[in-house]
Structures are given as structure tokens and as C-alpha cells.
Amino acid sequence: MKCFSYNPKYVINLVIYFDHWRLPLRKGVKTMLEIEDLSVEIGDRSILKKLSLHIDEGEVHALLGQNGSGKTTLLMVIMGMPAYKVTNGRIIFQGSDITGKTVDERARMGIGVAFQKPPSVRGIKTSQMVEICMDKKDEKRANEIAGRLNVVDLMDRDVNAGFSGGEAKRSEMLQLLAQNPSFAMFDEPESGVDLDNIALVGSAMNEILEKDRVRMKKAAGLIVTHTGHILDYVNADIGHILMDGTIVCEGNPRDLFDDIRAHGYEGCVECRRC
Amino acid sequence: MSKVLKSRISERREEWRTKAASARDKPAKFGPDIDLTSFTKPSIKDKVKSLGSLSHQIQESALYAGIDANETFRSGSYFQIDHSVVYERVQKAFEGKVEIMSTAEALEKYDWVADLWWKAVPVDQDKYTAQAELDQTHGYFIRIRKGQKVEKPIQACLFLAENNISQNVHNMIIVEDGADAQIITGCTRGQEVEQGMHVGISEFFLGKGSSLMFTMIHNWAERFDVRPRTGVILEEDATYVSNYILLRPVSSIQMYPAAYLNGDNSRVRFNTILSGQKDSYIDVGSKTVLKGENTRAESVARAVAGDRSIIYARGQIIGQSNTGRGHLDCRGILLSEEAEMQAIPELISEKAPRAELSHEAAISPIAEEEVYYLMSRGLSKDEAVSMITRGFLNIDIPGLPPVLKGYIQRTLDAASEEGL
Numbered sequence: 001m002k003c004f005s006y007n008p009k010y011v012i013n014l015v016i017y018f019d020h021w022r023l024p025l026r027k028g029v030k031t032m033l034e035i036e037d038l039s040v041e042i043g044d045r046s047i048l049k050k051l052s053l054h055i056d057e058g059e060v061h062a063l064l065g066q067n068g069s070g071k072t073t074l075l076m077v078i079m080g081m082p083a084y085k086v087t088n089g090r091i092i093f094q095g096s097d098i099t100g101k102t103v104d105e106r107a108r109m110g111i112g113v114a115f116q117k118p119p120s121v122r123g124i125k126t127s128q129m130v131e132i133c134m135d136k137k138d139e140k141r142a143n144e145i146a147g148r149l150n151v152v153d154l155m156d157r158d159v160n161a162g163f164s165g166g167e168a169k170r171s172e173m174l175q176l177l178a179q180n181p182s183f184a185m186f187d188e189p190e191s192g193v194d195l196d197n198i199a200l201v202g203s204a205m206n207e208i209l210e211k212d213r214v215r216m217k218k219a220a221g222l223i224v225t226h227t228g229h230i231l232d233y234v235n236a237d238i239g240h241i242l243m244d245g246t247i248v249c250e251g252n253p254r255d256l257f258d259d260i261r262a263h264g265y266e267g268c269v270e271c272r273r274c
Numbered sequence: 275m276s277k278v279l280k281s282r283i284s285e286r287r288e289e290w291r292t293k294a295a296s297a298r299d300k301p302a303k304f305g306p307d308i309d310l311t312s313f314t315k316p317s318i319k320d321k322v323k324s325l326g327s328l329s330h331q332i333q334e335s336a337l338y339a340g341i342d343a344n345e346t347f348r349s350g351s352y353f354q355i356d357h358s359v360v361y362e363r364v365q366k367a368f369e370g371k372v373e374i375m376s377t378a379e380a381l382e383k384y385d386w387v388a389d390l391w392w393k394a395v396p397v398d399q400d401k402y403t404a405q406a407e408l409d410q411t412h413g414y415f416i417r418i419r420k421g422q423k424v425e426k427p428i429q430a431c432l433f434l435a436e437n438n439i440s441q442n443v444h445n446m447i448i449v450e451d452g453a454d455a456q457i458i459t460g461c462t463r464g465q466e467v468e469q470g471m472h473v474g475i476s477e478f479f480l481g482k483g484s485s486l487m488f489t490m491i492h493n494w495a496e497r498f499d500v501r502p503r504t505g506v507i508l509e510e511d512a513t514y515v516s517n518y519i520l521l522r523p524v525s526s527i528q529m530y531p532a533a534y535l536n537g538d539n540s541r542v543r544f545n546t547i548l549s550g551q552k553d554s555y556i557d558v559g560s561k562t563v564l565k566g567e568n569t570r571a572e573s574v575a576r577a578v579a580g581d582r583s584i585i586y587a588r589g590q591i592i593g594q595s596n597t598g599r600g601h602l603d604c605r606g607i608l609l610s611e612e613a614e615m616q617a618i619p620e621l622i623s624e625k626a627p628r629a630e631l632s633h634e635a636a637i638s639p640i641a642e643e644e645v646y647y648l649m650s651r652g653l654s655k656d657e658a659v660s661m662i663t664r665g666f667l668n669i670d671i672p673g674l675p676p677v678l679k680g681y682i683q684r685t686l687d688a689a690s691e692e693g694l
Contacts, residue, residue, distance in 0.1 A: 082646070102649070107649065122665060
């Protein structure tokens with residue numbers, strides 16, 4: 001088990017140190033998201049416990065962990081969902097404290113999320129959702145993206161109503177592409193998606209995360225994955241393992257996953273003791 | 275008019291008037307009781323040569339109720355202001371297919387109209403039907419002739435331009451065997467008119483294999499009381515679709531249109547969209563009697579109660595034939611702590627043990643999950659709630675022609691812009 005440290009900043013330094021090829025890109029890099037000592041409750045239940053996380057511009061992080069470890073909670077609290085109560089710590093996005101900001105304020109600042117199970121909304125068509133996501137109405141572009149994601153026939157249907165798992169995920173990708181957030185979060189993007197469509201979802205994620213740009217890459221992302229399959233399609237820079245509401249391990253995402261595949265998440269429990 | 279016809283009508287009229295007089299003080303079963311004695315008489319309005327020559331304000335108000343002064347996309351128009359019929363015209367292409375006139379005129383022109391008069395709605399039902407007989411102020415007569423397919427909608431506007439008057443119209447719609455048409459009726463008032471009363475009797479007769487889509491938009495104001503009374507009689511294989519839309523405040527509206535599916539294989543569908551605003555008292559339902567074999571009824575209602583509004587959403591299906599089937603679907607949302615809603619579905623099977631009648635009714639809040647989903651894409655909370663509400667009211671109406679679809683969308687858009 002590659003267990004580097006509990007301090008994310010230290011990890012990033014290590015990553016920089018080992019990944020020499022990245023050095024030229026990291027000059028003048030700004031912080032995208034800084035989470036400091038964040039504790040979160042739902043009702044009376046404590047979910048996140050003094051969690052800290054640092055994500056720079058242009059970085060894609062993967063968040064791994066068992067079911068119930070708090071992965072989705074972290075995404076939802078970054079998005080500002082009011083059911084999740086912040087009891088300690090703060091969230092800094094592009095230099096400003098957003099801990100008290102509403103969901104829509106955060107969305108307009110450039111945070112976006114692809115939900116794991118988005119709700120169906122009766123009477124609101126997918127095409128209308130795309131329109132909401134865009135700054136300016138652009139039907140041509142909307143249809144062009146829909147064509148690429150193979151969701152043209154979903155445009156005129158009530159959003160998520162009766163969508164298959166794969167359709168719901170592609171519709172989420174469509175909306176995020178239209179929204180073009182500077183920080184995109186993906187909650188289990190591969191769940192319920194068949195093999196044919198995983199590649200499609202992966203390429204949409206790469207586009208959202210500006211993976212095609214080598215220089216001047218600004219967009220950052222946080223991918224929650226339980227199975228890790230999506231990492232075969234989207235290259236994450238840094239991985240974190242979440243256990244019991246706190247980050248216990250950080251490192252190269254693939255290495256972390258290889259280790260989890262070999263030893264299961266139990267390995268992390270031991271690692272925590274080391 | 276022949277002397278024989280004249281004397282026959284006056285005989286019938288005597289009969290109707292006696293019955294009406296007996297119900298003059300009879301309150302309606304539902305809704306607040308209105309004092310009908312306090313209204314004044316309006317002035318007579320002159321005829322106009324085209325709808326475009328009506329004042330700009332009248333045109334604009336009518337437009338919100340679906341009436342297009344530029345008649346390009348209409349096959350015919352009827353326009354009544356207060357007690358005067360100011361315009362009635364069938365477009366050239368539809369002459370001989372469609373007839374439009376005042377019902378007062380139709381009674382004089384055709385002897386058979388008297389046979390249908392008060393046949394679908396009882397004259398002594400309550401004080402409002404009585405008033406419509408005792409003090410009738412026109413109403414439209416629309417007749418679609420046998421086998422005619424009228425692809426462009428016919429429009430009829432009942433407009434109130436003066437304060438504190440009571441418009442008591444009696445409409446009659448005849449769709450002859452095999453004919454097919456759409457009618458848009460807009461009932462509205464001038465922007466400066468604050469108070470008034472509208473009593474509207476509508477009797478529909480659908481012949482064998484005929485089909486009618488009737489869309490009615492009501493745009494009233496805080497001090498208007500409205501009492502429509504509607505009856506629809508369907509013969510074999512006839513289809514009637516009613517779309518009723520109320521998105522503006524009203525003092526009170528109470529109506530319970532009834533469809534009688536007498537002919538085998540006849541079908542009816544009621545779509546009702548209600549938005550309760552300010553202190554509106556809304557009591558709207560639909561009643562269907564499944565008498566013929568293989569008759570089908572469906573009633574879909576969506577109601578949103580805001581501010582201090584009270585909404586009763588009723589529905590009743592009476593099964594009288596073993597092969598009849600009916601379904602009521604009523605959903606409501608309360609947007610305010612001070613609003614009230616009652617969903618009252620009623621299913622009655624009369625000696626028809628194999629009739630299939632069902633209903634689903636629900637009053638529930640807007641799901642927060644949906645609101646935050648929209649907010650996560652950048653909409654404010656108010657925008658998200660408004661958009662979800664609008665979506666909720668946007669019933670999917672099968673077979674709705676594009677013209678009507680666009681028109682309902684525009685009505686909903688206009689209402690949501692004004693804070694639905």
C-alpha cells in the first residue's frame with residue numbers, strides 16, 4: 001500500500017517532485033478548491049469529520065471509498081445542498097469563502113455536478129435543462145452536443161423521467177458540457193452505464209475537464225468512484241481514499257486502485273495505523 | 275321568419291321562462307352565492323368590420339385569452355363585448371362548412387335550435403341558468419356541417435368592457451355527423467374593468483363520428499364572479515376533448531361541466547389547468563356519464579394553489595354500461611401556507627358491475643430535490659420553483675394541434691413571467 005501522508009499539501013509536493021514532466025505546467029498555478037477541516041452532519045449524524053482537501057487549477061482528483069464513507073456527501077456539500085449541515089471548517093473556491101453561499105450562487109461561480117441519480121422533473125424537458133445550463137440560448141450547440149452524446153431523442157422528453165442508467169448519465173454530461181463549469185464533480189459516473197457508453201461518458205468528462213488542452217488547462221475536477229472503472233477512460237492526477245468521513249490515503253489513483261483490488265479497503269484500515 | 279315558427283318559439287320560450295322563474299332564487303350546489311340584482315345595464319356596442327379595428331387595448335386583452343385579431347390562423351371568429359355581438363365572420367375558405375352567429379339569431383333562423391335549447395343543461399338547475407334564460411345577452415352559435423374537417427381553429431371571445439355588469443350568454447355548438455373542428459374560447463375583460471359577472475351556458479351536440487377539441491381560457495380579475503354551465507351530448511363514435519385553463523386571479527368561479535356519452539364508442543377527455551392566486555375561490559370539476567357501450571372518459575387536472583386561494587378540484591364518473599371505462603387523475607400543489615385545496619374524485623357505478631372506473635389524486639409539495647437540481651444548474655430558488663410549477667401545469671395533451679399547443683405554451687409562459 002502506497003501511503004504517503006495525511007497532509008494533502010505534502011502529497012502534492014511529492015507528486016510534483018516525482019512528476020517532473022508536470023513541472024513546466026505548474027508555474028503560477030492557482031488553487032481551485034481548498035477545503036479546511038470540514039465537518040458535516042445530516043440530521044444528527046456526523047458524516048464528514050475534519051476533512052481537508054486541496055485541488056489546484058487543471059487538476060483532476062479521484063475520490064475512492066466504500067459505500068457510506070461520505071463521498072457523495074462531500075460533493076453535495078461542495079455544491080451547497082442545504083440538507084448537509086457544515087458544523088466546522090470552510091470551503092474556499094477560487095479564493096473566496098463559499099461556505100455560506102447558496103447552490104445557485106455556487107453554480108454561477110463555476111461549480112457543476114453530475115449527479116449519480118438525478119431526479120426526474122415532470123414537465124421540464126431535457127432541452128430546457130440544457131438551456132438553463134447555458135449562459136446564452138444556443139440551440140445549435142445544444143443539438144450538436146446532444147448528437148455527440150447520442151441523446152437527441154431525450155431532448156424532447158421530461159428530464160430523467162424513465163431514463164435508463166446510461167441515459168441519465170449522458171444527460172448529466174450533456175448538461176455539464178452546456179454549463180461548462182471551471183470545477184466539475186462527477187458522482188459515480190460509470191454506475192449503471194453499459195460498456196459501450198462508458199467510453200462516451202469518459203470522453204464527455206475529458207472534454208468538460210479540458211483534458212484535450214495541454215497548456216493553459218484551467219478546469220479542475222473531482223470524480224467519485226466506487227469501482228474505479230471510469231479511471232480507465234479519464235486520467236485522474238491524484239487519488240484520495242475516504243473512510244469514515246475523513247481522507248486516509250492519497251497518491252497515484254491507479255496505484256491506490258491496484259492496491260484496493262488486491263487487498264480491499266481493509267488495507268486502508270491497516271494503513272491508517274501505520 | 276315564418277309565423278308558425280315565431281309562435282312555436284314564443285310558446286317554448288314561455289315554457290323555459292316559467293321553469294327559469296321557479297329557479298330564480300335557487301343557489302347553486304357549490305360555490306359562494308352571488309347577488310345577481312346589483313348589476314347595471316351596459317351601453318350597446320357598435321359592430322366592427324374587422325377584429326383589427328377594435329381598440330388596441332381590447333385586442334391585447336383578447337390576445338391573452340387566445341383570440342387572434344389577425345385571423346390568418348383561424349377559420350372563423352365571434353366577438354361579443356358586454357351584451358353586444360360586435361363581430362361574426364367565417365373565413366372565405368370555410369364558408370358553407372362553418373356557421374357562426376349569435377344564438378338569438380340562430381333561434382330565429384332554424385326551428386330545430388329550439389328543440390336543442392336547454393337540452394344539455396337544465397334551465398332550472400340554479401339561479402344562474404335561470405338568469406341566462408330570463409335575461410339572455412346573446413352567446414355564440416357555432417355549427418360545423420356534416421363531414422366537414424375544419425383544420426384551422428374557430429375562435430370566440432366573450433369580452434367584458436364595462437364595470438359592474440352581468441354578461442349572461444347562452445352558447446350552442448353543433449358538430450354534425452363526421453365533422454371535425456377545434457374551437458378556442460377566450461373569456462376576458464378590459465384592463466381597467468375591475469368587477470363583473472359572467473354566466474355562460476354552453477350546450478354541445480356532437481353527432482355520429484364527429485370530433486371536437488374545445489379550449490377555453492379564462493382571464494378575469496380579483497372582483498369577477500364566474501358561473502359557466504356546460505353540457506355535452508355525444509352520439510356514436512364521437513370524441514370531445516375539453517381543455518380548460520385558468521391562470522389569473524378571480525373572485526370566484528364555480529363550474530362542473532357534464533358530458534353524456536350516450537352513443538356507443540364515444541369518448542371524452544377533460545384537461546384542466548388551474549392556478550389559484552390572491553383570494554381566488556375556484557371550484558372546478560368535470561362530470562361524465564358513461565351510458566353507451568365501450569365509452570371512455572378521462573379527466574386530468576393539475577392545480578396549483580398560491581397566496582390565499584381555495585381550490586376544489588372535483589371529478590365524477592358515472593358508469594351506466596358494463597363496457598364503460600373511466601379514469602380521473604388529479605394532482606395538486608399548495609404553494610402557500612394560507613392556501614387550501616380539496617381534491618374530490620367520485621366514482622359511481624350504476625347497475626354496471628363490469629364497468630371499470632378508477633382515480634388517482636394527490637396533493638403534495640414540490641420536491642426539494644427537484645428545486646435544488648435546477649438550482650445546481652444556475653437558477654435561483656424562485657426561478658426553479660416557478661419553472662417546476664409551470665412544468666407541472668403543462669399537461670401532455672395527446673392529439674393537440676401545434677397551433678393550440680403553441681397557444682397553451684404562450685399562456686403558461688405569460689403567466690409564469692408574471693409570477694405564476
